[in-house]
Amino acid sequence: MIVAVLSGFVLALLAPSLYRLSPRWAGCVFSLFPAALALYFLSHMEGVVAGEAVRVTYPWVPAMGLELSFNLDGLGLLFALAITVVGTLIITYAGSYLHGHPSLPRFYLFILMFMASMLGVVLSDNLIALFVFWELTSITSYFLIGFEHDKDTARAAALQALLVTGTGGLALMAGVLLMGQIGGSFEISALASDNAALHGHHLYPLVLALVFAGAFTKSAQVPFHFWLPSAMEAPTPVSAYLHSATMVKAGVYLLARFSPVLGGSDIWLYVVTGFGAATMLVSAYQALYQTDLKKILAYSTVSVLGTLTMLIGLGNKLAIQAAMVFLMAHVLYKAALFLVAGSIDHETGTRDVRQLGGLRKTMPIICAGAAIGALSMAGLPPFFGFVGKEALYEALTHDNMLVTVVGVLTSMLLFAVAWLAGIRPFSGEETHTPKHPHDPPWTMWLGPVFLGCLSVLFGLMPALPEKLLSAAAGSVLGKEVHMHLALWHGFNPLLVLSLVTFALGVLVYLNVDRLQKVTEFALPAVRRGPSHWYALWLRFLNWSAAGQTRVLQNGYLRLYLGTIMTVTAVLAWYTVLAQADVGVIEFNWGDIGIHEWVLGVVTLVASIATVRAQTFLRAVMALGVVGYSVALFFVLYGAPDLAMTQFLIETLSLILFVFVFYYMPPFKRFSTRGVILRHVAIGTAVGALFTLLVLVATSVQWHPTISTYFSQNSYLMGQGRNIVNVILVDFRGFDTLGEITVLAVAGIGVYSLIRLRLGKGGGS
Amino acid sequence: MNSLILRTASRFLLILLFQFSIFLLLRGHNDPGGGFVGGLVLAAALTLYAIAYDVRSMRRFLPCRAQTIIAWGLLAAALSGVWSMFKGQPFMTGQWAHVYILGLDLHLGTPLLFDIGVYLTVVGVVLIVIMSLAEEVEEDD
Known part of the structure; x- marks a missing residue:
């Protein structure tokens, strides 16, 4: 399994050279790699579903008792499959989407490296390894968001994402170290089987706060959610992959993975559920008044992340099951919708929903993919999104009234959002767009269509993914789970709730223009949200750093x-x-x-x-x-x-x-x-x-x-x-090595200061 | 500087001091000397030559740029330490061997390679600093 994780890094490093061999086929060839990994993980399906987690351990730093251990259980397998399957489609897609882009080799380098890091996150059983991979995803994400690095906005968005997730990462590091110290082991499986020491310790709330800071920033929970919509500056394949299907789910993954270790307490219940509920409602509403197709999708992604967080916070059997089903449904439809948005952007030259319309005639295949995605997102039968929403409602109605109301309101808003993003650009009259649209090459519609087919297939036959999802829920709950998914549950209160949601959703969609006007009126107040605080904080940091430098590094x-x-x-x-x-x-x-x-x-x-x-x-x-x-x-x-x-x-x-x-x-x-x-x-x-x-x-x-x-x-x-x-x-050779390195740095420093002085037109 | 005596002398001195610097480098393990001093001697000799003629004439003696010399020096020093890791010993464990060439019994080890690395780094650093400073002076003259 270590080969499966680390080979991605090797391929990533070789990618730019391989690309030069055959720029034309590079995308397709690289996409074979995640496809092969997906098959590898599928081959473990039977064993994992039967409850036999695959565990491998390699000595890493034996002197410190650190081991590189990987654990493939239900939860890990679900994520690993999402990462590799979506990865295959994304890399195929990106080859055409970024065709002819001068930095395409670098794109492959980062996206493959990201994929390997993400696999590392979801398969590591060791806390330290998990943290290292976690940070690697932040760093590769930074490079991918800032891919168009000659654009100011892209650079700012990349930096914002890095600062927000990086700060969370630092908190997580502290949390992970504390967990290891208190719990006596850095293996998650060991901590999960014996979590009494952690729960009883007086630092338990601190550990929770630190872990939450890591998970909430990564998964863009309110009030840290602002970086995700900004990150839409990234090329669309990146948004589809990192910012909907995989990386932003790392926070949710972390909460799910740690819930046997840290969960079950009152603080966990209220904090995780509270943040999740706030996030799902606020961002579903924010999605509604966006005009950029990708930002609409980004906010709706944040909303779903909130839903997943809330479900994990509730932590009972029904909630965890619902989280797994909902997660899978979301991966299937949201990645598809992002790819559709990318194709629209690529073909028409705009992502502004106000300018788009009637595309069904010019882009029929993309339209089909979009329609399935949108209907699944809206939670309509017979798509898998419906199954997900039913599971969600079942979990919420069994809990309490408040979360049910939040859930229904969010679903209602998302219903309207789905219509806005997936149906409206294709319906109505054709509009004038900067470019004349037509269906893109097969590499660019394969993704949405394939994911759409899965949405329909799993919707019609929910028994297919049932075992995998049961195994995933089982590894979160720490016991065997057998869930039964069905498209048709008969006439029951849940169906009524669904129908109410649809009716309300239609109502919201019809009044969306009026809603936008109201929001525009209140927008200055909205702008003064977390992203404003972020900007203020950044300005303060720069100011204080400049002040310190002036005092300490005065140049005399x-x-x-x-x-x-x-x-x-x-x-x-x-x-x-x-x-x-x-x-x-x-x-x-x-x-x-x-x-x-x-x-x-x-x-x-x-x-x-x-x-x-x-x-x-x-x-x-x-x-x-x-x-x-x-x-x-x-x-x-x-x-x-x-x-x-x-x-x-x-x-x-x-x-x-x-x-x-x-x-x-x-x-x-x-x-x-x-x-x-x-x-x-x-x-x-x-x-x-x-x-x-x-x-x-x-x-x-x-x-x-x-x-x-x-x-x-x-x-x-x-x-x-x-x-x-x-x-x-010899005796102090290591010191000497350090000294000559310093010497070399000093020499090159003198050279650069004298020869490369600004205003002298560079060195000779 | 335009001095015939210095120019003539520096040409001979350069050869002599170069040999002396190698001598210092090789004897360093058993007698006073070593890579650091050897490197300084060679750098001083080259600097003398640069003063007698000019930096461009001195540069002819260098096989590559000073930066590259530094890089090779650091690489040699680092590699001498890695050697032992292939044998499962900690980084920078000295490895020694007797090598018989032309009837001579040479006692060679990784510390010598390390010292060569120090030698090259020192030569490179001194030259890069001197050349950076001196070339500007010459350009302005």
Whole structure:
């Protein structure tokens, strides 16, 4: 199974190169991959339905006890099939939709990578792995929404989606870590079978809040729902795949997956149900007054996500069953409708519903796909959407009055929305559109038609998906479930409720123009919704970041150095004065030889000359003398390696300084008396500190020195007699690797700063 | 700079110092020296040549751009560490072997490859900094 998940990443990386081999057939060839995966998952169907989850484990970071474990149970299988089947259709579709787009290879790269990450999310049993894949879906989604990266709106929408879902992702990470710490395991299956520790812990509400933040942002629940309609800037195949069928359902998946672990409490019930109910109603209404076909669909998707969240929040057997049926119905009709919207956009050049009409004559095949999708969405028999809605009503009426009312109102609004998005563009008189429409190539109608056929087939024969859905509900509830779906339940209250919904829906649809006018009147108030807060928050963050940068990164080297040295001096002096015993210093002036005196005096004089120099060149020469004197000290104390390096570094930095002078303004003294005194104070404090530290360090021996170890083992283990070198390349080789990397970065940084300066017209 | 003595001297010095830098690099494991110092010596020699002539003449001695030298250096250092991972040992475990070439018993190991990486990186970094600064000066002259 690890192959099934990870091969997607490999193919994704190869995709751009493969694309160049045959741009014409690339889409079809790539779509064979999810098709093959779908067959692979289907082959596991029988076992999973019989209740035998497929579980595989691979060691990942054994030192930390982390395992890469995958678990294919009913819920995972349902999602995996949705991801791979819809993925097949989407990739086929995208080949034609984005035909000739210069960035098409990159599109395949991201969409395949996204698919693999999404499979990772729904199959991982390990919390950490799940989180990693979860974040990967956010990142690939960012790239896919911003696919048309030369458009401002696309970039803004991509960033918004990334910030909202990314913030949720961070919360989820904290939640996941807490869950693992408290529950004692990072395996979801282990946590689900023993959740008493989690439920009893005083941090349980915090864990819930963090997990909810992750799930609600991902699945666009009110008040975080605004990013999803904005994300419609993405190319339509992306919207169909990520923003209706798969990624936005990841939050719902997470709630379903965690409900055996965290669910069952009162907080869970009220929070999840409450957010879900609010989302379904608010966004169903918002869908109604959109004019962009894709935004209508986006808001209706948010509404369905709300419904699913509410059902999972209710958490009883009927609700979970209904959630699974509703989810499958939604995948089938919404992906189809999105693909239809994309085809309309592609063929007519507009997505504005006010400009569209009469397309049934020019695009008959697309019209058929759209009609099935819309009727299924409206919940009319004999489509699978009807079965889904019946299951929903059954669950809600068994619960309480309030959720039933919310459910009926939402279904009524969605009925009108379905008509608006799926029927109206095709009915009525033909309108004038920017392009002359006709049916697109087969690759672009295959998706809607195939999904439409499934909607009809499952609607007429609900027994077909019954077992899979039972298994999915079973893995959420943690016990065996046998549900019986039927198109015709006989005359019962549910049917009456459905009929009422239809009647109300027709009423809403007929008055949709009046509703839009009312809403337009109230629109300023609506605009001040969450997306306005988002914009304000973003502006505040940018403002505070800019302020901090201005204070901390002021661009004056002397202030940076001053800050670093002052902090060092204050902290170290505090420790020295508070803890160190200065009395231990053994120092005898008589030990200093005459040659050392000479060298010391030379160093001192040169230092003073550096500070008092009146030109840059003199200052640097004097500094060079200081450096060479230090090198001589190294020679005196038997450190040839250090001395050699010091000599060379001094020489090279002297040359470097000479070149740098070229860029410098003439030497002038600007420092006031106060500044000079401040610098003297800092310099004295740091100098005295290091003198003291060296004296203490040479006098006291708290631990056996490590040099003994090095000198004993340098030849035995490092196979070298030069201890300094063996330390550099072997004992502390990892440090050296880091240092030369820093060196390389610094070198390239200097190069870029000088050669690629703005206004110089780029480098040579 | 236009000095005949410096120009003549720097040509010979370049050859000598190049050999010396290789010498330092190879002896480093047992005697004072090593990749860092060796790299500095070569970079200093090339810098001297660039001062005597100009940066463009010095550039002829480089097989590729300085950035590329840095990249090769980092790659060599990183690869020397990966070697041991194929044998199931932790990253950067030293691997040693005796190699007999032309009757010589050479004691070679991954730390040497690592040191070569350090050598190349240091040469590349010093040259990239010096060249960036010096070329601008020359262009303006």
